Amino acid sequence: MSPNLGDVFAVPASHGASKPPQSGSASVKIRIAGVYKTFKTKKGEVPVLEGVDLDVRDREFLAIVGPSGCGKSTLLNCIAGFEGIDSGSIQIDGEQVTRPSPKRVFVFQETGIFPWLSVWDNIGFGLGRKMPFAQKHEIVMKYIDLVGLTGFEKALPSELSGGMKQRVEFARALAVDPDILYLDEPFGALDAFTRLEMRREIVRIWKATGKTCLLVTHDVEEACELADRIAVMSKRPATIKEIVENPMPRPRDPDEKAFRDLKDHIFETLGVERRV
Ligand SMILES: Nc1ncnc2c1ncn2[C@@H]1O[C@H](COP(=O)(O)OP(=O)(O)OP(=O)(O)O)[C@@H](O)[C@H]1O
Ligand SMILES: [Mg+2]
Incomplete structure (x- = not known):
């Protein structure tokens, strides 16, 4: 790896944190500043987040990587308003996050879909009962089409493969037209081939819908x-060690030198020994 690679890719963790969002250029969607979070358990206090600063730009795809147990899911839960913070601030569109918002949704592996409901009913579930059928049908069919499940409207989740279930999960999340998608290890339980396919799919969906995507993964x-x-x-208690720019054009080839260098740089930042 080039010794100067860090200078090429790295942006200081506090980058942008002290600057106001810039109109016209990429504006800040989520602003996380000086966030501390400690869990109080019977065995004592578990400090998890220790001064986390991070700006997420509008419509960007930002990934958060870190060692197991460092607090990635906790950070995502705090941003989504499912967990409170001890100090610091988390703002979305300039407003303090105090509770979960229906405009921002989590995408899980499969857990968000109901096994007893059809594909159509699962996707339409979040739209509520009051929406007229014709309007609901239009939205549901739009997302069934977007995720490539046309023809499976009436199928039950038990009749679908893991990748197809995850497509339902994406469609279910997108149908409520969220502005932010939170993805916590969404591909974790898929086999290697399906994972690859779903990665391609999420990029396609992200491009087609223009959502801000926040992905937590330990897959560099x-x-x-x-x-x-x-x-x-x-490691826990966690801070953001570095924010690495990934300027590579899509589609990306893992065999390309720039890709390998980027990966090496992140492993190095994580302090992971890769030889076995
Ligand atoms: N509700 C909770 N109460 C007490 N401790 C918790 C709670 N949730 C998480 N923790 C602790 O906080 C730390 C961070 O957990 P978290 O799930 O955020 O890590 P993670 O980085 O997502 O890990 P993984 O990579 O394994 O998913 C862990 O030590 C965990 O045991
Ligand atoms: Mg986690």
Whole structure:
């Protein structure tokens, strides 16, 4: 790896944190500043986040990588408003996050879909009962088409493969027209082939819909493949060690030198020994 690669890719963790959003250019969607979070358990206090600063730009695909147990999911839950913070601030569109918002949704592996409901009913579920059928049908069919499940409207989840279930999960999330998608290890339980296919799909869906995507993963290759920028977390109690720009054009080839260099740089930042 080039010794200067860090200078090429790295942006200081506090980059942008003290600057106001710029109109016209990429504006800040999520602003996380000086966030501390400690869990209080019966065994004592578990400090998890220790001064996290991170700006997420509007419509960007940002990945968060870090060692297991460092606090990635906790950070995502705090941003989504499912967990409170001890100090610091998390703002979305300039407003403090105090609770979850229906405009921002999580995409899980399969857990968000109801096994007893058809594909159509699962996707339409979040639209509520009051929406007229014709309007609901139009939205549901639009997302069934977008995720490539045309013809499976009446199928039950048990009749679908893992990748297809995940397409339902994406469609379910997108149908409520969120502005932010939170993805916490969404491909974790898929086999290697399906994971590859779903990575391609999420890039396509992200491009087609223009959502801000926040992906938590411990798969460095996945982060390099998908994200515009990659925030590397330290061990717990975690800070953001570095925010790495990923300027590679899509589609990205993991065999390309720039890709391998980027991956090496992130592993180095994580402090991971890769030889076995
Ligand atoms: N509700 C909770 N109460 C107490 N401790 C918690 C709670 N949630 C998480 N923790 C602790 O906080 C730390 C960070 O957990 P978190 O799930 O955020 O890590 P992670 O980086 O997502 O890990 P992984 O890569 O394994 O998914 C861990 O030590 C975990 O045990
Ligand atoms: Mg996690």
